[in-house]
Amino acid sequence: xxxxxxxxxxxxxxxxxxKKRLLPIPGKVLVxxxxxxxxxxxxxxxxxxxxxxxxxxxxxLAVAPEEIQNFILKKEGDTVKxxxxxxxxxxxxxxxxxxxxxxxxxxxxxxxxxxxxVLLREPxxxxxxxxxxxxKVVDVTPDFGVTVESEGTFxxxxxxxxxxxxxxxxxVAASPDEDLPAEALNETHKGKIVLGGRxxxxxxxxxxxxxxxxxxxxGGIHDRDLRQLLxxxxxxxxxxxxxxxxxxxxxxxxxxxxxxxxxxxLLASRNGEKASVxxxxxxxxxxxxPEIIVPGYPKNVTTCKKEEGRGWIEPGDPVRIIREPHFGVxxxxxxxxxxxxxxxxxSHVRVLEVDLPGGETLVIPRANIEVLEK
Amino acid sequence: MSNKDLEIIIATDxxxxxxxxxxxEKKGDxxxxxxxxxxxxxxEAPFEDVTKGVLNAITEVEELSGRKILNxxxxxxxxxxxxxxxxxxxxxxxxxGLQMMVAGAVxxxxxxxxxxxxxxxxxxxxxxxxxxxxxxDHEKIERIRQLRPDMMLLSGGTDGGTxxxxxxxxxxxxxxxxxxxxxxxxxxxxIYAGNNKAHQEIKDILxxxxxxxxxxxxxxxxxxxxxMPARHKIHDIFLExxxxxxxxxxxxxKMVGAPIMPTPAAVGVMTEKFAKANNFNVLAVDIGGATTxxxxxxxxxxxxxxxxxLGMSYSISNVMAEAGLPNILRWLPFGLxxxxxxxxxxNKMIRPTTIPQTVEDLQVEHAVARExxxxxxxxxxxxxxxxxxxxxxxxxxxxxxxTSSGQSLINLMDLNxxxxxxxxxxxxxxxxxxxxxxxxAYQPEGVTMIAVDSIFxxxxxxxxxxxxxxxxxxxxxxxxxxxxxxxxAPKGMAKDGQVIMDWELVEENGKxxxxxxxxGEILHIPFESPKGRAIVKPAKGFDMGAGPGNxxxxxxxxxxxxxxxxxxxxxLDLSKTAAKRIADxxxxxxxxxxxxx
Numbered sequence: 022x023x024x025x026x027x028x029x030x031x032x033x034x035x036x037x038x039x040k041k042r043l044l045p046i047p048g049k050v051l052v053x054x055x056x057x058x059x060x061x062x063x064x065x066x067x068x069x070x071x072x073x074x075x076x077x078x079x080x081x082l083a084v085a086p087e088e089i090q091n092f093i094l095k096k097e098g099d100t101v102k103x104x105x106x107x108x109x110x111x112x113x114x115x116x117x118x119x120x121x122x123x124x125x126x127x128x129x130x131x132x133x134x135x136x137x138x139v140l141l142r143e144p145x146x147x148x149x150x151x152x153x154x155x156x157k158v159v160d161v162t163p164d165f166g167v168t169v170e171s172e173g174t175f176x177x178x179x180x181x182x183x184x185x186x187x188x189x190x191x192x193v194a195a196s197p198d199e200d201l202p203a204e205a206l207n208e209t210h211k212g213k214i215v216l217g218g219r220x221x222x223x224x225x226x227x228x229x230x231x232x233x234x235x236x237x238x239x240g241g242i243h244d245r246d247l248r249q250l251l252x253x254x255x256x257x258x259x260x261x262x263x264x265x266x267x268x269x270x271x272x273x274x275x276x277x278x279x280x281x282x283x284x285x286x287l288l289a290s291r292n293g294e295k296a297s298v299x300x301x302x303x304x305x306x307x308x309x310x311p312e313i314i315v316p317g318y319p320k321n322v323t324t325c326k327k328e329e330g331r332g333w334i335e336p337g338d339p340v341r342i343i344r345e346p347h348f349g350v351x352x353x354x355x356x357x358x359x360x361x362x363x364x365x366x367x368s369h370v371r372v373l374e375v376d377l378p379g380g381e382t383l384v385i386p387r388a389n390i391e392v393l394e395k
Numbered sequence: 396m397s398n399k400d401l402e403i404i405i406a407t408d409x410x411x412x413x414x415x416x417x418x419x420e421k422k423g424d425x426x427x428x429x430x431x432x433x434x435x436x437x438x439e440a441p442f443e444d445v446t447k448g449v450l451n452a453i454t455e456v457e458e459l460s461g462r463k464i465l466n467x468x469x470x471x472x473x474x475x476x477x478x479x480x481x482x483x484x485x486x487x488x489x490x491x492g493l494q495m496m497v498a499g500a501v502x503x504x505x506x507x508x509x510x511x512x513x514x515x516x517x518x519x520x521x522x523x524x525x526x527x528x529x530x531x532d533h534e535k536i537e538r539i540r541q542l543r544p545d546m547m548l549l550s551g552g553t554d555g556g557t558x559x560x561x562x563x564x565x566x567x568x569x570x571x572x573x574x575x576x577x578x579x580x581x582x583x584x585x586i587y588a589g590n591n592k593a594h595q596e597i598k599d600i601l602x603x604x605x606x607x608x609x610x611x612x613x614x615x616x617x618x619x620x621x622x623m624p625a626r627h628k629i630h631d632i633f634l635e636x637x638x639x640x641x642x643x644x645x646x647x648x649k650m651v652g653a654p655i656m657p658t659p660a661a662v663g664v665m666t667e668k669f670a671k672a673n674n675f676n677v678l679a680v681d682i683g684g685a686t687t688x689x690x691x692x693x694x695x696x697x698x699x700x701x702x703x704x705l706g707m708s709y710s711i712s713n714v715m716a717e718a719g720l721p722n723i724l725r726w727l728p729f730g731l732x733x734x735x736x737x738x739x740x741x742n743k744m745i746r747p748t749t750i751p752q753t754v755e756d757l758q759v760e761h762a763v764a765r766e767x768x769x770x771x772x773x774x775x776x777x778x779x780x781x782x783x784x785x786x787x788x789x790x791x792x793x794x795x796x797x798t799s800s801g802q803s804l805i806n807l808m809d810l811n812x813x814x815x816x817x818x819x820x821x822x823x824x825x826x827x828x829x830x831x832x833x834x835x836a837y838q839p840e841g842v843t844m845i846a847v848d849s850i851f852x853x854x855x856x857x858x859x860x861x862x863x864x865x866x867x868x869x870x871x872x873x874x875x876x877x878x879x880x881x882x883x884a885p886k887g888m889a890k891d892g893q894v895i896m897d898w899e900l901v902e903e904n905g906k907x908x909x910x911x912x913x914x915g916e917i918l919h920i921p922f923e924s925p926k927g928r929a930i931v932k933p934a935k936g937f938d939m940g941a942g943p944g945n946x947x948x949x950x951x952x953x954x955x956x957x958x959x960x961x962x963x964x965x966x967l968d969l970s971k972t973a974a975k976r977i978a979d980x981x982x983x984x985x986x987x988x989x990x991x992x
Contacts, residue, residue, distance in 0.1 A: 256713025
């Protein structure tokens with residue numbers, strides 16, 4: 022049977038997920054193999070070396086670099102407090118006395134007679150890594166962290182901002198093609214993962230931040246709103262570190278695009294349950310999409326899908342069109358003609374035929390569809 | 396083996412996503428590229444062995460050509476009848492290419508020289524640190540800590556000059572204790588190419604924490620730049636350290652008959668060879684999904700820049716951010732709502748493999764491409780400059796001209812040849828689209844020949860040129876370049892409709908074309924002869940390279956597009972009135988037969 026390789030976003034009622042939770046530098050692993058962990062449990066932590074600050078003693082005291090040894094009060098390895106005097110001159114008249122104070126709490130790392138400079142390092146900072154999802158530790162990477170396995174609903178968005186968070190799912194939009202207005206949000210949504218439908222505007226997102234909503238999941242947003250929210254244009258899709266006060270997950274794309282009905286219904290079926298979400302997106306080597314994970318089985322699901330998606334597409338598969346002039350339209354693959362076809366732009370490309378619910382059939386470049394992986 | 400024995404050559408370029416193999420065969424006295432194959436690159440999991448992709452790509456060449464090249468995982472050498480190849484060469488940009496951080500004492504002097512050195516060696520420069528780069532010291536240290544380069548180039552000071560700044564940079568580097576990108580087990584290679592008086596101090600500071608390599612100063616005096624010794628060291632370390640850490644590369648290094656080169660370094664070599672062989676000033680560009688590389692050779696001086704975040708898919712939104720929406724919209728021959736354009740470009744960013752299905756959508760991508768090419772060229776012009784900080788002796792007449800050091804080497808009137816590559820230029824549905832995109836972005840002046848490298852063969856040929864320049868140039872002329880034609884663009888400004896040039900074109904077979912060029916129009920003359928002559932007489936105030944109003948005779952190349960007489964003036968100034976601008980664009984696109992509507 023004809024089939025074609027195609028990327029797709031996962032929307033799976035129940036699957037087995039493995040999440041690697043590793044430190045960027047070696048540290049201590051705090052949980053053991055086989056241990057059950059909650060999303061907020063710290064599984065490993067390390068000490069990040071403190072920031073380094075430089076103080077040019079020679080310039081401050083107006084002496085030659087090699088002369089600072091006569092004036093410096095601290096040696097390498099000494100601890101210093103912020104405001105503590107680390108060097109001072111000894112003038113005949115005390116009115117001419119100049120003192121150099123430490124700008125930070127920390128230790129003296131180096132004293133250079135060549136540059137007349139002292140480097141001070143702040144104390145190390147604790148960096149904890151949480152489990153992120155509820156599950157079981159199935160692998161331990163010594164000194165770095167663990168792999169947590171979890172069974173549950175797994176939904177990928179196409180784009181997100183903001184980091185990992187969690188909370189109960191709260192369905193706010195009544196249907197996947199209903200917008201999420203600011204007025205629909207209230208105090209009860211504090212700490213929740215709010216499910217919208219077609220679109221969330223800037224006012225809605227700002228309202229969510231005010232109320233302390235943990236995350237919004239919605240079909241589409243306008244790029245203009247995103248720019249206003251962040252204060253800058255996202256140039257390259259590497260996100261997850263934004264600090265806007267809410268994690269935002271877009272399931273379809275930019276514009277007014279109804280959420281795929283299947284995605285909406287699946288999320289709605291887990292209303293009131295605890296979910297782990299991340300807005301982190303990376304669309305280059307090592308693709309990463311934003312995600313929503315709801316541990317446990319949805320009602321009426323009894324087994325979890327263990328196999329990976331098959332990675333290609335066949336007639337009968339549901340697909341989403343992801344480029345103009347039919348952006349956002351969902352249909353079913355009718356056929357995959359093997360020959361190159363001339364499209365409207367005059368390029369000769371591989372295409373597929375897509376049947377729409379209304380009975381219409383569209384011819385679309387294969388590069389412009391996304392399989393809806395269930 | 397001597398070069399004259401080379402008859403069959405197999406070459407690969409291991410890119411981030413695709414590994415491309417080409418077969419080159421000697422036919423009579425000329426080398427020709429005969430077959431090509433490609434396969435997904437296998438650097439990432441689950442394969443984690445680059446040679447798998449290489450073998451797959453070569454297997455495709457075997458199947459197409461009927462020549463047996465592989466014996467298991469080995470390349471059969473030398474060639475014998477229908478078996479084997481005489482040499483196998485390869486370039487690589489897989490795994491993100493060669494990523495470097497450079498440092499210099501003064502940003503505009505040693506900092507810039509260090510940047511040119513690393514870029515010319517084929518690296519992506521992640522950051523340029525300098526004593527006067529405007530950042531606080533702790534910010535510099537934080538930056539060094541955050542980035543994980545493959546290696547670092549430290550320069551600063553002229554030989555015998557002050558050591559303070561470069562020693563300070565070394566101390567920052569030590570305090571940051573940077574880690575290399577690949578493999579946590581080895582020390583970060585640091586090349587020191589600064590003041591020779593500071594060697595001992597640099598050793599004292601960095602020898603323990605880093606893999607320190609000391610070489611000649613890349614700026615021994617303010618008046619002299621000496622980039623080659625440091626560039627050679629970069630290549631050595633690329634092979635000895637970086638490649639050794641990349642999955643499968645130790646195996647690949649044993650397969651090749653000449654050292655593996657970073658892909659951009661190989662393209663640079665080919666650009667230089669082509670420029671030198673023809674005594675041309677050349678501009679070459681490779682516009683990809685994420686980055687745009689620009690190479691130039693002007694008066695024999697080679698320069699390369701890489702605009703890491705200007706590209707047509709992953710970085711398309713950054714082009715919008717840097718160029719601004721009005722600059723993209725100005726190339727569209729129809730009105731488009733800003734919000735619609737924003738959303739379209741963001742949707743391309745998050746789904747980078749999609750392609751334009753409609754003409755309108757294609758025109759949007761072409762508008763973005765012009766701006767990406769223009770911005771990358773602006774960045775190139777800013778770095779391809781004479782040395783800054785050079786003391787100049789001025790006579791009275793010089794004082795009136797007010798020239799300063801650090802002038803750009805790029806002079807569009809002296810530019811002879813533009814070579815474009817990358818999907819948007821190489822695979823446009825119509826070649827006229829590629830040609831006009833480059834003309835609009837670069838605004839060449841006078842006589843400029845334009846071509847595209849349709850399957851991006853320049854990397855293979857650049858690395859091959861190290862072994863056989865003849866083989867590389869033969870294939871470059873005969874199979875790599877798709878000649879589009881020549882652009883004739885008088886420099887000057889006038890009123891719409893005013894005659895600005897009389898022109899005559901003579902094809903190799905004697906066929907003549909002639910006419911007048913009016914201001915504000917584009918004339919497109921089909922001209923397929925590979926060679927020909929142009930005789931042009933610009934009007935008073937207009938220059939074709941022989942001075943304002945002076946007649947010029949020049950050699951030109953025909954091609955699949957032909958000759959484009961660009962009467963829009965220089966600098967190209969699009970109308971500020973939307974209706975007039977759209978009417979002009981439609982007129983020009985129609986003259987070029989750019990689009991089916």
